[in-house]
Amino acid sequence: MSRRRFLALSVAGASTVGLAACGSRSKGASSIELQIASPAKPVKFALTSDNAAIKAGLSNEAGPLRIANFADYVAPELLDKFKTETGVTVELSTFGDDVEALSKISTGAFKVDLLMSTAIDLLPKYVALNLVQPLEKSYFTNYENLWDSVRDPFYDLGGQFTVPYTVFSSGIGFRSDLVAAPLEGDSGWDALWDPQYSGVAGLLDSYREAMALGLEHAGIDNINTEAQADIDAAVAELRRMLKASNPRLDVLGYQSIPEGTTTVNQLWSGDILAAQGYLPAGTNSSVLGYWVPPIAKRVINNDAMSIMRSAEHPVLAHAFINFMLDPANAKINQAYIGYQSTLKGFEAEKLVAEGTIPKNLANALVTQDDFTKGLRILALPAATDKMWQDAWSSLRTGA
Amino acid sequence: MALFFIVPFYSVAAVAFGQVDPIRQSAVPEWNPRFWDFTLFTDVMDRVVNGDLRTVFIRTALYVVLAVAGCVVVGYPVAYFVSREAGKWRAALLVLMILPYWVSYLMRMLAWVNLLQPQGWMAQLLSHLPEGNRNWLSGQPITVMFGLVYGYVPFFILPLYATLDRIDGRLLEAARDLGATSRQAFWRVTLPLSRQGLMAACVITALPMVGDYYTNNLLSASPRTEMVGNQIVFFLQQTTQPQVGASLVLMLSAALLVVMGGYLVSVNRAQKLVTR
Amino acid sequence: MKRKPKLLATFTALYVLWSMLPVAIAVLFSFNSGRSRSTWQGFSLRWYWGDPFSSVWHDDSLLRALRNSLVLAALTILAATPLGVGLALGLTRWRGKPARVANGILLLPLVTPELVVGTALFLVVTNSYTFLDLGRPAQLVGHVTFSLSYVVIVVRGRLLSIGPDLEEAARDLGASPFQAVRMVIVPLLTPAIFASAVLVFATSIDDFVASSLLSSGAGSETVPVKIYGSVRGGATPALNALATIMLGVSMLALVAVFAIMRVMRRRQGDANAGENSLKELASW
Numbered sequence: 015m016s017r018r019r020f021l022a023l024s025v026a027g028a029s030t031v032g033l034a035a036c037g038s039r040s041k042g043a044s045s046i047e048l049q050i051a052s053p054a055k056p057v058k059f060a061l062t063s064d065n066a067a068i069k070a071g072l073s074n075e076a077g078p079l080r081i082a083n084f085a086d087y088v089a090p091e092l093l094d095k096f097k098t099e100t101g102v103t104v105e106l107s108t109f110g111d112d113v114e115a116l117s118k119i120s121t122g123a124f125k126v127d128l129l130m131s132t133a134i135d136l137l138p139k140y141v142a143l144n145l146v147q148p149l150e151k152s153y154f155t156n157y158e159n160l161w162d163s164v165r166d167p168f169y170d171l172g173g174q175f176t177v178p179y180t181v182f183s184s185g186i187g188f189r190s191d192l193v194a195a196p197l198e199g200d201s202g203w204d205a206l207w208d209p210q211y212s213g214v215a216g217l218l219d220s221y222r223e224a225m226a227l228g229l230e231h232a233g234i235d236n237i238n239t240e241a242q243a244d245i246d247a248a249v250a251e252l253r254r255m256l257k258a259s260n261p262r263l264d265v266l267g268y269q270s271i272p273e274g275t276t277t278v279n280q281l282w283s284g285d286i287l288a289a290q291g292y293l294p295a296g297t298n299s300s301v302l303g304y305w306v307p308p309i310a311k312r313v314i315n316n317d318a319m320s321i322m323r324s325a326e327h328p329v330l331a332h333a334f335i336n337f338m339l340d341p342a343n344a345k346i347n348q349a350y351i352g353y354q355s356t357l358k359g360f361e362a363e364k365l366v367a368e369g370t371i372p373k374n375l376a377n378a379l380v381t382q383d384d385f386t387k388g389l390r391i392l393a394l395p396a397a398t399d400k401m402w403q404d405a406w407s408s409l410r411t412g413a
Numbered sequence: 414m415a416l417f418f419i420v421p422f423y424s425v426a427a428v429a430f431g432q433v434d435p436i437r438q439s440a441v442p443e444w445n446p447r448f449w450d451f452t453l454f455t456d457v458m459d460r461v462v463n464g465d466l467r468t469v470f471i472r473t474a475l476y477v478v479l480a481v482a483g484c485v486v487v488g489y490p491v492a493y494f495v496s497r498e499a500g501k502w503r504a505a506l507l508v509l510m511i512l513p514y515w516v517s518y519l520m521r522m523l524a525w526v527n528l529l530q531p532q533g534w535m536a537q538l539l540s541h542l543p544e545g546n547r548n549w550l551s552g553q554p555i556t557v558m559f560g561l562v563y564g565y566v567p568f569f570i571l572p573l574y575a576t577l578d579r580i581d582g583r584l585l586e587a588a589r590d591l592g593a594t595s596r597q598a599f600w601r602v603t604l605p606l607s608r609q610g611l612m613a614a615c616v617i618t619a620l621p622m623v624g625d626y627y628t629n630n631l632l633s634a635s636p637r638t639e640m641v642g643n644q645i646v647f648f649l650q651q652t653t654q655p656q657v658g659a660s661l662v663l664m665l666s667a668a669l670l671v672v673m674g675g676y677l678v679s680v681n682r683a684q685k686l687v688t689r
Numbered sequence: 690m691k692r693k694p695k696l697l698a699t700f701t702a703l704y705v706l707w708s709m710l711p712v713a714i715a716v717l718f719s720f721n722s723g724r725s726r727s728t729w730q731g732f733s734l735r736w737y738w739g740d741p742f743s744s745v746w747h748d749d750s751l752l753r754a755l756r757n758s759l760v761l762a763a764l765t766i767l768a769a770t771p772l773g774v775g776l777a778l779g780l781t782r783w784r785g786k787p788a789r790v791a792n793g794i795l796l797l798p799l800v801t802p803e804l805v806v807g808t809a810l811f812l813v814v815t816n817s818y819t820f821l822d823l824g825r826p827a828q829l830v831g832h833v834t835f836s837l838s839y840v841v842i843v844v845r846g847r848l849l850s851i852g853p854d855l856e857e858a859a860r861d862l863g864a865s866p867f868q869a870v871r872m873v874i875v876p877l878l879t880p881a882i883f884a885s886a887v888l889v890f891a892t893s894i895d896d897f898v899a900s901s902l903l904s905s906g907a908g909s910e911t912v913p914v915k916i917y918g919s920v921r922g923g924a925t926p927a928l929n930a931l932a933t934i935m936l937g938v939s940m941l942a943l944v945a946v947f948a949i950m951r952v953m954r955r956r957q958g959d960a961n962a963g964e965n966s967l968k969e970l971a972s973w
Contacts, residue, residue, distance in 0.1 A: 080908065085918075090742065103749060107906030108918065114651040121815040122823045123650065124906040213548050256636060262551045264634055275531050275548055403652050408465040410647065412472075412636035491704045494697040509705050515939045516712055517895040519913040519920075520932040524711035526920050527718060527929075533727040534714070567708070617800060624802025627897060631920055642804050649811060649902070662808045669802070 048138045050393045053386075056168035059141050059175065067148040068328045075327040077102030079334060082115060083130040084108060084265065086288070089350035096337055102330055110265050111220050112136055113403070119145055119322065127325035128334060131317045132176060134169045135222060135393045140320065146175050147323045153332035156339035159357045163382050164316065169393075176318035177335050180284060180353035181380045183388065184223055184313040185306035187271050187281035187289065190374075193303075197278070202305035203231060205278045207258050215261035216270060216279035217252075221406035222391050223313070227280060228252040230311055237313065237389050240398040249405050256412065263410070268292065268352065271302065283378040287371065288352025304378045314380060314388030316356065354379055457660040466644065466661075470668075473640045476554070477622045480561035481615050484569040487562065489611070492570050493603075496577035510574065513567035522560060522631045526550065529632070552635030560628045569618040576610020577603070609683060616676050620669060641665055716936070719929035726926055736930040743927050750907060751931050754915035758935065761825060761900070761911060762893035765832040766886050772833070773840025774882060778870065780841065781848050798838045803898040807831060811902045824905030831899035836892055840885040847881035848874070880950040887946040891939055 051057035079096075081088075085108040093104040107124050109115045112133035118124040120143055132140065140146045151157060154177070157165075164178040186205065188197050192214075197205055206215055206227075217224050226237040228248030239245065255261065262276065268285035270276040272292040286304040293299060306312050319338070321331045337343055344355040354360060362379035365371050371379060380388075394402060460466040495506045513521070528535035529549040540546040549556050580603060588598040626642030641661065648658030719737075723730030733739065738746035745751045798806065814827045821827055851874065859869040897913040904910055910918075912935050919928055 078908075080906065082906065094742075105753070105907040106750065107908075107910075111651055113653065117650055117653050117655075118906075120653070121655075121811075122905065123815075125822075125824065125908065126906060213551055260552045260635065260637060262635055273531070275551075400654070403654065407644070407647065407652065407657075410636045410639055411465045411469045411644065412639050487704060490697055491701045494694065494701045506701070506705070509709070513708060515891055515895075515943055516936055517897075517913055517916075517932065517939075519895075519897055519916045520715060520936060521712055523916055523920055523928065523932055524715035527715060527726045528711060530727045532725070563707075620800050621802045624804030624898075626804065627901075627917060631917065642802075645804060645808060646902070649808060655812065655815075658808065659812060662805055665802075666805055669805075673800070 048142055048393065048396060050138060050395060051169040052392050053168045053390065056171050057138070058171035061148055061174065065144060065147060065323060067150040068332075070150055070152040072329045074100060074102065074330050074333055077327060077330060078105045079103070079128065079327050079330040080105045080107065080126040081128040081130050081331075081334070082107045082109060082119070082124050082126040084110070086268070087131055087351055087353075089347045091350065092338075092343055092346055095343070095346075096334060099337075100330070100333065104334075113221065116140065125324075125326075126322055127327045128331040129320050129322060131179060132320040133222075133391075134167070134176070134316065134318055135391045137169055137176065137318075137320075138393045141175060144323055146320045147325065147328065148174050149177065149321065149335075150332060153329070154336050154339060156336050159339050159341055159359075161356050161358060161361075161382065163385065164356050167316075170318075176320050177339070178356040179317040179319050179338070180351075181314070181316040181356050181385065182283045182353055183306055183378070183380055183384070184218075184226070184280070184282055184315070185304055185378075186278055187267055187286040188278045188303045188305065189271060189274065189301055190303040191301040192274065192277045196303065197305035200308060203227065203307065206261065206280065207231070207255050208278075209258045211259045211278050213260055214275070214277040215255075215259035216267050216276040216281075217255070217261040217263055218267070218280045218282070219263045219265055221402060223280065223282075224252065224409075225249075225402060225406065226313055226389075226391065228255075230307065235311065235389070238392045238394060240395070240401075242401060245401055245405050249409055252409055256409070272297070282353070283380065284351060284353025286352070286375055286378050287354075288350070290352070290372075290375075291350070299372050300374055302375060304375055306377055309384060309387050310389075312384070312388045313391060314384055315391055316385075457657055458664065461661075461664060469639055469641055469644055472638070473623060473642075476558055476561060476638075476640065477619050480558050480565065480622060481569075481619050483558065483562035484566045484618055485611070485615070488566050488570045488573060488614075492573040492577055496574050496580075497582075497603075510567065510570055518564055519627075521564060522628065525560060525563065526631055529556065550632055550634075552633055552637040554633075554638050556632045557629050557638045557640075560632045561622055561625065564625075564628060565618050565622055568621075569614050572617055573607070573610055573614040576607055576613070580606050609680070612676065612679070616673070620673070623665065623669060712936075715929050716933045719926050719933045721926045721929075724925050726924070726929060736925060736927040737934075740925075740927070743925050745927055745930050745934065748927060750910075751915065751927060753907065754910050754912045755931065755934065757825070757909055758894045758911040758913075759938075761828055761832065762890050764825075764829055765836055765893045766889050768829065769833045769836035769840055769889050770882060770886050773837050773885060774844050774878070776837065777841045777844035777848060778874070780845060795838050795841055798835045803835070803896075804902075806834060807899045807902040810834075810899070814903070822905070823903055824909040827903040828900050828909060828911075831903050832893045832896060835896070835899070836889040839888045839892065843885040843888060844878060844881050847878055851877050880953050883946050883949055883953075887942050890942055894935060894939065 049057045049059065077100075079102055081104060083106060088106070093106065097103055107126060109118065109124075112131075113136070115124070115129065115131070115133075116136050116139060119126065119129065119140075129146075132146075137146075151173075160178065164181075165173055167173065167176075167178070170176045186197055186203055188205065190196055193205065194210060197203075205211060206217070217227075222237075225245070225248050228251040229235075229237055229239065229244060232244075232247040232251045234244050234247060236244065259278075261279075262270070264270075267276060267279035267281045268288040269292050271279050271281070271286070272289040273294070281304070283304065283306075286302055289302055290299045293301075319335050321328055321335075325331055338347070339357065341357050341359055344357050344360065348355050348360065354362070354365070362376075362381040365379055366373075366376050457466070461470060491510075495503065495510065525535075527533055530536060531548065536549055539549065547553070584602055584606070585598050588602045589595075593601065624642050626640055626646050629638050629640050629643055645658045645661045645665070648661065649655050718726050718729070720732050720734065721730055722733035722735065736744050738744050741747055745755070810827060810831050811823075814821050814823055821830065855873050855877070856869050859873045860866065864872065894911070895913060896911075897917065900909075900911045901914045901917065904914060912931055916928055916932060
């Protein structure tokens with residue numbers, strides 16, 4: 015390796031630079047407005063002529079159907095069932111975080127037909143970037159099974175681009191046999207700031223959820239805040255948590271809690287229900303516990319399914335959505351993933367009455383009433399989102 | 414072949430110095446260097462020099478230095494033994510040295526994840542030690558450094574072995590004839606002669622280690638052990654701001670070039686001494 | 690006589706154990722009869738083909754990863770080996786500055802962290818609307834970039850030891866330069882070409898960073914990427930089984946090539962065929 019090599023490289027580099035300098039300035043950024051929705055200001059996306067839904071009545075393509083989803087967020091048994099019913103293989107690409115999904119889909123790192131878990135706070139971005147296609151509802155023969163209250167959501171009036179998937183709350187999952195004192199009352203979340211749980215704590219690796227927890231713990235109720243001061247307060251809160259309990263950062267709490275590798279873990283409600291399936295042999299689900307703040311401070315959310323604009327198998331994607339809207343399949347799914355489905359027959363009251371959900375985990379279910387009263391994670395304007403993402407990346411440096 | 418290198422590097426620069434699309438907050442690369450905009454880059458630079466990213470760079474440097482030191486401590490004796498003393502075992506040992514190259518890095522780490530999991534054999538063994546009863550796979554810097562040593566020491570040993578092998582045995586015999594003990598022969602003859610090779614092996618090991626992110630993710634997954642590589646991949650794949658990742662890559666490359674330059678300068682100086 | 694260095698010998702033995710044992714244990718657990726990767730529950734082959742859902746044979750995603758790894762490795766060999774041999778042949782003919790520059794560029798991929806090259810390629814592919822897409826095409830480019838260096842180094846080493854004499858002799862006897870190369874040099878190079886092909890194979894199937902950064906989801910996941918994605922989750926020993934299969938394939942390739950090289954060298958009159966083949970494989 016000689017110095018001449020560096021010289022040669024710089025010469026080559028310089029000449030490339032010189033060639034490129036002969037060009038003109040590249041076009042600047044686009045100037046599309048993001049349509050931010052909230053329950054008070056619902057949004058109906060305008061459909062454009064260059065992004066039309068597929069025609070009705072087409073037959074399935076040859077496959078394979080490519081879907082993107084969180085890990086363990088759809089029952090493998092269902093993918094096999096779909097294959098048996100349609101003869102089409104399903105390829106599942108997984109991600110760990112909603113922004114990761116957006117990033118990978120927009121760069122092409124994910125070439126998928128169906129996004130099974132579209133974060134509704136990122137939906138405006140998906141629409142603005144032309145990443146999703148309008149749905150052709152005639153393929154959804156099972157559409158009637160959806161709860162009435164979710165068919166016309168504020169974030170997508172008319173359900174043009176999305177079909178709801180699951181509904182969940184955000185709280186703290188814990189091992190009632192391993193914690194010093196059970197988490198209850200209004201401030202159960204203090205456990206995450208408790209040094210006695212150092213090394214056995216967990217935080218969701220999702221910037222909206224983790225920062226919302228920081229905001230709430232700092233007493234700020236606006237989890238969609240645009241104020242830098244609020245964000246700073248949340249970051250300070252979370253830094254304190256990192257120092258106190260050294261939490262893991264992942265979305266695998268549904269395994270680590272039952273395995274006992276974490277004792278207190280920020281979780282989505284479905285996770286603690288799924289955790290029952292990961293308990294070691296001989297351990298009863300009574301050791302699992304879930305705490306949520308009072309409804310005014312509780313984050314409620316739902317995921318939705320959407321079809322990519324560049325999908326190579328849109329008809330199959332529609333067929334799959336319809337497949338998931340079948341209550342028999344939803345039951346299989348819920349048994350595996352734990353999350354509550356938004357189909358009729360899966361209301362909280364009904365599930366408790368049936369005995370499907372143990373009493374100690376009944377608070378992990380979401381009633382349709384909670385849906386209207388809880389805090390919702392909404393989309394953020396681009397500049398605000400950058401502030402949030404910068405704060406999150408700063409937290410992740412462990413500084 | 415230069416094409417394979419120049420074009421990608423140039424794109425990194427174009428993205429780092431380009432504009433930002435306000436909607437996706439993603440990069441709009443600027444290919445014309447006349448219009449390169451350095452504000453994004455200086456922002457990131459600022460974070461590195463003064464802000465939160467400085468911790469990550471320092472931590473990475475620390476882990477790499479300690480891990481390379483670990484490689485030296487483990488690898489030098491082994492390389493020495495195989496090259497000079499092994500005798501009839503030499504061929505077999507050589508095969509064993511080469512073997513890790515053929516085992517996937519991921520598989521070797523997978524093995525340790527299994528062993529260090531709470532019910533894993535290693536974790537159970539360690540729990541008998543004082544302070545040993547902890548989750549070794551969650552935010553423990555020692556685990557990450559151990560993983561780095563385990564992963565990279567084969568890449569360290571082989572070049573070092575090649576160097577030690579080339580040292581003429583007669584020089585050692587001569588030293589012995591002049592009255593030196595084995596130990597003196599080692600310190601005064603072998604070690605200085607192997608210094609070039611040792612430095613080369615350290616550089617060959619340290620450079621890829623700096624870009625490592627998967628060892629940390631597999632063995633720790635906590636912000637407490639975040640390395641530069643983790644941040645780069647984070648920005649590329651988990652945010653919509655790849656330009657920050659691009660800026661970090663440029664900075665990392667610059668730092669590595671400095672290290673490499675320093676190494677080359679010292680090699681040149683040593684060569685001049687020899688040929689004088 | 691020197692006294693036997695017991696300390697060093699013990700140290701080395703311990704090192705070998707430390708190096709190999711964890712992998713051996715991982716292989717062992719791939720035969721576990723239960724779901725745990727850390728608690729031994731008995732011997733079984735279920736994770737290879739028995740288990741109807743999760744075994745390597747039945748789990749589509751694991752099979753796909755295996756297929757992706759092997760296809761990508763094969764394509765890389767096909768692309769990198771001819772290119773590399775050509776480059777090596779060309780390089781030995783250059784003299785002076787261009788040769789040294791080319792030498793330097795060759796070594797670059799070996800010392801650059803893969804993250805840097807992988808990131809650069811990722812940014813090229815995602816930002817320049819070229820014909821290149823993320824997924825197997827991009828992964829191929831990434832793998833070839835690294836593999837070229839290995840091929841050139843191994844082949845060039847052999848070329849240097851062959852020396853120019855044989856080629857000159859052929860030319861003196863009236864062969865054109867091209868014929869000289871084709872009929873004299875290339876047959877002598879065959880062991881080296883094989884060795885470098887195997888090297889490329891091993892590097893490609895074990896590669897993680899480039900494969901991961903340049904993948905397009907499940908359709909182009911390779912085995913290391915799959916392992917990485919599943920290791921911290923509740924993966925079954927099927928993961929160990931997958932890794933063991935890959936290990937087996939690597940070892941088979943290594944042994945096969947070693948055997949072929951030994952046969953070739955014997956035919957060429959090399960007395961110490963075995964050890965020389967070993968040296969060649971380790972020479973880079």
